[in-house]
Amino acid sequence: MTEIASREIEVAGRPVLAEIVPAYAPASAVAIHTDADHFLSDAARDAVAAGIPASTMRAYTKDWKAFDAWCVSQGRVSMPATSQTMTEYVTHLTTAISARTGKPLGPASIERALAAIRTWHNAADVNPPQTKGARKVLSGYREYLATTHNPAAQTRKAAPAGRDPLRSMLDKIDRSTLAGKRNAALLLLGYATAARVSELSALNIADVTATEDGLLVNIYRRKIKKYTEVAVTYGGGKADTCPVRTVLALIAAMAEKGRTSGPLFVRVDILGNIDTRQMMRKGVAIGDPEGRITAEAAAEVVTRIANTAGLEGRWTGHSLRRGFATEARKAGAQLEKISRHGGWADGSKAMLGYIEEGDKWRDNPVAHL
Numbered sequence: 001m002t003e004i005a006s007r008e009i010e011v012a013g014r015p016v017l018a019e020i021v022p023a024y025a026p027a028s029a030v031a032i033h034t035d036a037d038h039f040l041s042d043a044a045r046d047a048v049a050a051g052i053p054a055s056t057m058r059a060y061t062k063d064w065k066a067f068d069a070w071c072v073s074q075g076r077v078s079m080p081a082t083s084q085t086m087t088e089y090v091t092h093l094t095t096a097i098s099a100r101t102g103k104p105l106g107p108a109s110i111e112r113a114l115a116a117i118r119t120w121h122n123a124a125d126v127n128p129p130q131t132k133g134a135r136k137v138l139s140g141y142r143e144y145l146a147t148t149h150n151p152a153a154q155t156r157k158a159a160p161a162g163r164d165p166l167r168s169m170l171d172k173i174d175r176s177t178l179a180g181k182r183n184a185a186l187l188l189l190g191y192a193t194a195a196r197v198s199e200l201s202a203l204n205i206a207d208v209t210a211t212e213d214g215l216l217v218n219i220y221r222r223k224i225k226k227y228t229e230v231a232v233t234y235g236g237g238k239a240d241t242c243p244v245r246t247v248l249a250l251i252a253a254m255a256e257k258g259r260t261s262g263p264l265f266v267r268v269d270i271l272g273n274i275d276t277r278q279m280m281r282k283g284v285a286i287g288d289p290e291g292r293i294t295a296e297a298a299a300e301v302v303t304r305i306a307n308t309a310g311l312e313g314r315w316t317g318h319s320l321r322r323g324f325a326t327e328a329r330k331a332g333a334q335l336e337k338i339s340r341h342g343g344w345a346d347g348s349k350a351m352l353g354y355i356e357e358g359d360k361w362r363d364n365p366v367a368h369l
Contacts, residue, residue, distance in 0.1 A: 194342030
């Protein structure tokens with residue numbers, strides 16, 4: 001048992017039993033950190049890295065390597081970086097020409113670079129640098145881009161795949177092939193579930209359950225870190241725009257190829273067979289041995305078909321998710337219903353941004369004046 005002792009205090013000059021306290025202080029009451037308190041094992045570091053989406057980690061790695069190389073060229077230390085180094089680096093990024101675009105980086109890309117540098121410091125148990133000066137430079141850069149009407153001032157957004165654009169894309173797909181059936185199912189299921197391409201590529205056949213009312217799709221929502229069961233109803237129009245019939249047609253076609261389990265969306269070779277070849281990149285084995293497509297490949301399907309359909313704008317895998325949000329709102333769906341169906345976090349700024357775009361005509365305040 002824990003020993004206890006009474007403690008007296010004086011009230012109006014007279015001793016009074018005030019409270020009962022432990023007779024001794026626990027060892028943890030005195031905070032003296034040792035090296036053990038600051039140690040982080042390799043397993044813990046790997047576990048932290050596993051909590052960062054793979055696409056984000058790739059981008060952060062690229063940003064960190066660029067920062068480290070710039071520091072070497074300038075005779076500066078990349079870790080721990082100083083606030084002055086951060087300010088100089090952001091100033092450099094506002095004028096340096098990107099090899100990929102032939103233009104300086106936009107504000108969003110510079111923000112990501114700052115996040116990458118802070119993440120790398122935190123992962124190494126090093127205090128990240130102060131960025132107050134760097135962010136003032138970035139703020140001035142945003143102002144300059146806006147006042148000079150530079151397109152980089154506008155955030156690049158994926159065009160929303162609403163109903164009409166989606167129909168145009170579906171019209172360009174040859175569904176007599178396995179690849180065509182896969183592409184049509186990817187577009188319609190991505191739209192109907194408001195899924196990210198990373199969530200679509202992760203789906204297995206077992207994640208899709210057919211019911212008399214439609215499909216129940218078990219999707220792991222990466223941003224909110226949990227599974228959601230999404231109900232997909234039969235389409236009221238033609239069969240070729242119905243997500244339920246289209247997904248079931250894909251599953252049946254894969255069964256004819258002997259595939260009844262594993263990934264729902266797979267690579268397909270030029271002969272129309274499921275492609276399970278081991279691929280190599282720079283001597284490193286890549287690709288899923290079961291033939292699962294990557295998130296990048298799923299996004300490329302959306303981009304390629306949109307371009308084939310002659311659609312204007314920037315079409316990416318995110319176009320399906322944006323299209324669902326805007327069309328659902330136009331149809332009168334409640335915000336919380338849209339949010340829960342699409343796996344958005346409560347109060348998601350991204351989702352509210354999509355809704356605002358859909359509402360700027362549907363619920364325009366000028367119309368009420």
